[in-house]
Amino acid sequence: MRAFTTPKALIGLLLVMLFASVALVSPLLIAGDHATKINILARLQPPSLAHPLGTDPLGREMLWRVMLGANTSLVIAAGAVVLSIVIGLPIGVLAGFYRGWTDHGLMRLVETLLSFPALLLALTISAVLGPSERNTILAIGIAFSPYLARIVRGETLRVGALPFIEAARSQGASDWRIVRLHVLPNIMAPLIVQATISVAFAILAEAGLSFLGLGTQPPTPSWGLMIQASRDYLDLAPWTALVPGAAVAMAVLGLNMLGDVLRDVLDPTMVAG
């Protein structure tokens, strides 16, 4: 547990908690059209007491938009990672547990999908389905699932070779029982590490998709969209890019640091040593 008190762990934990609490509270806190109301007279105001983080090119309050952007980001990233686990976990467990031809067949498919860069796959799915928040979750979730499947397969192979699996089998336990009671709990740790890092990547992917116009659609506040909107006003109003950029950085940095720490704590090779 000492690993959780290092500066890295504390900063990571703090950033993730900040991100999650802003994401969860902001929709309740910021009522009505505060974040979407266009006010041309107050456009591109620099940060001040009246506008803590300045205003955007349409005169909307950056503070409210960046806070609500956290919500969009978390909902889409978490949704996508859950979806990628729902798809990738069964494939990985099947391949790793049954090995042989099941493994060959499934892994051929997974490796084929891995030849498509995740962002390309997500962009294509989003373009074909039509960009929306739901389809962004689908696109990123599907694009990430082969990575999940490959990691789960590797861990299942490792756990499946351990003596207690053979012991359970010799006592007549069914495959389903072995997977549920022995395999799944033992692959949880690496899965949690991977999920944490995947959420960070999903936040970057959502921002990228939205930046290109194939993710979250306006007027929903999204960090990627905010950076996109800032492009033409960089000289005039650099805060319009820096504020959402810093938001992405803090969320992703926090998750990456937490992922690193979790890996150090949960990595089975470290526990054994």
Added chain:
Amino acid sequence: MRYLAHRLGLFVVTLLLITIVTFLLTNVLPGDVAAMILGTRSNPVTAAALREELGLNLPLVVQYLHWLSHVARGDLGVSLIFKEPIARLLAQKIAASAILVVLSLAIAIVLAVPLGVWSAVHRDRWQDVIGTGTALAGISLPDFFWGIVLILVFARWLDWLPSSGYASPLENLPLALRYALLPSVTLALSLMAHLMRMTRSAMLEVLSQDFIRVCRAKGLAAGTILIRHALRNAVTPVLTVAGLQLGYLFGSIIVVESLFNYTGMGWLTFQALLNRDIPLVQATVLMIAIVVMLTNLGIDVLYTVLDPRVRLT
């Protein structure tokens, strides 16, 4: 040899699977291709006519085999938005992107390997904190954000480099490099961060092994140990990450080329997706996937050169 033959067999299977996935991506997902292509001009009559023209009424398997037989002969069709043979478009754009890929790889490796070694040697001291901190920042910010910052600093404020555009290296090499520099640095940053982290951890692992202590004990110079003994053994995992990251690079190239209006493969892919140019989407997606697969194959072959142990298995 058996290892390579096995890899080659898998290569052919994966190639076929890639064409199937590419085809299915644009055909099985819900949505009417004809209506997408026509957009606002779509009405039942024109949509039906276009479906007929594109052969969309045929069974899916027939459509796929038809498409595959054309692709196999190098006929990728005609782009709907550029009204040009796709094969010709691809040839130009791949050349443009190749410059970016080579430049950004070079920048990333030149920065990442020394930084990773430096961090590993000074483990847990301030040098390591700087090194790993830089790397964490590199992987935590989206590349388009770095791109915007670079445009702001080097194009707007300092006015050293153009903020967008492309020039052919065959016509004007210095100008082509000027256009390619900012996008390449943007692409290199996250690549560098991942490579640096891998170099560091691979070096830490090698440095803790007994043979390094033997090297020290017999009085080899620190530099010789580091480069000829430690780094040489840390290369394989770094190469693996480089290979995986290349796949990532071919994804971020879409964003970065679009940001810099650099008309390469990524830009072309994005234009195809944005305008629902289905034949062009199929061609670009297929091409990128094949390049990623070839890169991975190349890295597997490189393993056998760098690490003789692989050849035995």
